[in-house]
Amino acid sequence: MSLTTPEAFERLQHACTPVLDAAGFMAGEQAEPRYCTDWSGGTGRPLAVLRPRDPQETARLLRILHGLRQPLVIQGGMTGLVGACVPQPGEVVLSLERLRSIEAFDAQAGTLTVQAGVPLETVQQYAEARGWMFPVDIGSRGSCQIGGIIATNAGGNRVLRHGMTRQSVLGLEVVLSDGTVLSRMGQALKDNAGYDLKHNFIGSEGTLGVITRAVLVLQPLPATHLTALVSVNGFDSVRKLLSLCRQRLGAGLCSFEVMWRDYFDAVTVGLATGRSPFEEPGTHLILVEFMGNTPDTDTATFEAAMEVALEQLPSAQIVLAQSLAEAAQLWAIRDAAGEAARAIGPWAGFDVSLSPDHMERWVQAVHDQLRRDGYDALQTYGHLGDGNLHLVIGHVHGAGAREQVADLVHRSIGALGGSISGEHGIGISKKHHLGYCRSDAEIAMMRSLKQTLDPRQLLNRGRVIDLPATL
Ligand SMILES: Cc1cc2nc3c(=O)[nH]c(=O)nc-3n(C[C@H](O)[C@H](O)[C@H](O)COP(=O)(O)OP(=O)(O)OC[C@H]3O[C@@H](n4cnc5c(N)ncnc54)[C@H](O)[C@@H]3O)c2cc1C
Incomplete structure (x- = not known):
């Protein structure tokens, strides 16, 4: 009660x-x-x-x-x-907004100990000022907090190279619903003493415990930061480009962000945010980002990879950013996602993931069905290297229409073995569709965990999963 x-x-x-x-x-x-x-x-x-x-x-x-x-x-x-x-x-x-202390910086180990309410951008700036980088980067960086990105296991633009937030968390302190403090502020990468409990809380969306402190893993600040915008025709060329970039750029490949023409035009023509550098853009536009620590050769490596792309992909057009300011202009097109969605409101946004093998077929089938249902304001983009795709559907009026499009998107993605959430989580709004991508046994195990850690169901009740009546 x-x-x-x-x-x-x-x-x-x-x-x-x-x-x-x-x-x-x-x-x-x-x-x-x-x-x-x-x-x-x-x-x-x-x-x-x-x-x-x-x-x-x-x-x-x-x-x-x-x-x-x-x-x-x-x-x-x-x-x-x-x-x-x-x-x-x-x-x-x-x-958690008052838990704002950066408690410790270890310059040798490259770790940062912070409280949960520190904004992501503050952590990024603090690390950069000391020659390090915190690699998690998402559009909401100015507002979202370390506790929030850990609780949601946030992704973002650099997952391809540095993984989801989980990969950047070395230690964690969590308070359980009864006030018990689980503090494992580990400083060593290797620690196999029993279960690694922190992973239960990372991505649990606040349903299992309150994150209060974390030890974050930093990466050396890259010396070079290179960006290209590539235009190609056909999804097959997108996949070939990804494979080529992986092979040629190795660990330096940080981002591979794909924008379908519907999104690219909505931003560059509709919003006039950013400008297309191509007179005739292809069907897909890709932002390729490379970060390296070998300044003498990084630019040559990157340019050579782009030259090979031009040779091997007949439809390719490539613009190389000549400065960080030019790179920022190109990224502004991708970063305008929130603004672009609001321009076709009321909108419904989806954040699915699936194997790149199925992606083109799925996008085509869902686009076709949505258009048949009268939805033609679509925006499609994603972090392709991670199999993560965002689909925004405009002019979705009312709860009935919202549920109809959600069911189409989530049911079809589940049928292909994909996930109804690549990054944003389940929360309340996707809870009733969790069964499209998780088995009964998996959901039963989630319930069992919740029951064990929060038997009175006090923390974020009714988010992610439902349990029978409380004790
Ligand atoms: C413009 C924009 C761009 C975005 N881009 C991305 C993106 O690229 N990738 C991505 O993954 N997400 C993205 N998001 C979604 C969102 O920013 C992330 O989910 C972010 O991690 C949420 O952090 P927050 O601090 O705002 O958490 P909140 O929104 O406050 O909370 C999110 C969840 O975490 C729980 N929570 C928050 N703090 C704690 C804590 N200390 N302990 C336990 N539980 C907690 C909450 O109860 C809730 O369930 C974007 C959002 C916006 C608005």
Whole structure:
């Protein structure tokens, strides 16, 4: 049972305020809009907003909420796209935004120990100023937090080279729903002493524990940073280009971002954000990014690879960025995804993944079906090297239409062995489709984990999976 009566609110306030300072407790009706909505657009008013100052205070609060059997929604930077952070009736908000300390930097090991509420961009800038790079990079970098990117196992533009967020987390501190602190702030890459528990929490979308601190793995800051925009005709050429780049550029290949013409035109012509450098762009436009640490030869290696692409792919046209400013202009086309989607609102966005072997066939079939159903404002782009594809469908009016297009996309991707979420997670909005890409046995195991770690179902209840009634 959650607390919803005035008496229950008073009980909550009475229990929490001794732990918190004046800025740490806010009644729900006074909560600013930013605690009531995330990027999914859903809204809800919490019973109260709790803003602990540090990990210890967070653990004390969780012990109190556990005693009160009070459900809570965990909020990071609120840039999630699956509605997980929107307060549901009777929930309190636990915001990590005040856990902002960068606790330690190890210049020898290349690690950074940070609290959960530090924004991603702050971590990136801190590392760069010291000759290192934190490789996770996503469009919401200015707002999303380290706790949020770990809880969602965020992907982004550099997964091809550096993996998902999971690969950049060496140690993790988590508070369980009853206030127990699991702290394994590991500093060694090798540690096989039993189960590596941190992986249960990475990508669990706040359903299993509250992330309070992390040890992040940094990479040496690359000396060279080269970008090309390649235009080709036909998906087959896209795949050949990827294979060629992998072979020629090796570990230096950081990004391989594909934009279908529907997206490219929507940005360069529709929005006039960025400009197409090609008079006649092909069917697919690819941003290839190379980062290296051998300045004497990196440019020659990259240019040689692009020359081979021109020789082997008859339809290819290539523009090499001559400076970081020119590279930024090319990336602006890819980074305008949010703006482009809003221009065809109300829109429904999908973030699927599947084997590149099936990708062209799937895109074609889904596009055809959507057009037959009257949806012709489509935008298609993705991190092809990772099998991750984004599809935005415009002019989707009403909940019925939204469900119809979601069912088409998710059912068909599941049928091909793909996933209904490459990056953004399941949250609330995709929960009812989880069975399209996860077996009954897998979902039963997820439920069992939730039951074990949070038997009262207090953390992010109803996100990712549903459980039977609470204890
Ligand atoms: C413009 C834009 C571009 C984006 N690009 C990408 C992209 O390229 N790749 C990608 O993967 N995602 C992308 N996203 C989605 C989103 O930014 C990521 O999911 C991000 O990791 C969320 O971080 P956050 O701090 O905003 O988390 P929130 O939105 O606040 O929360 C997300 C989930 O994590 C949980 N959570 C947050 N903090 C904690 C914590 N400390 N402990 C436990 N649980 C927690 C929440 O309860 C919720 O379930 C994009 C979003 C936008 C708006």
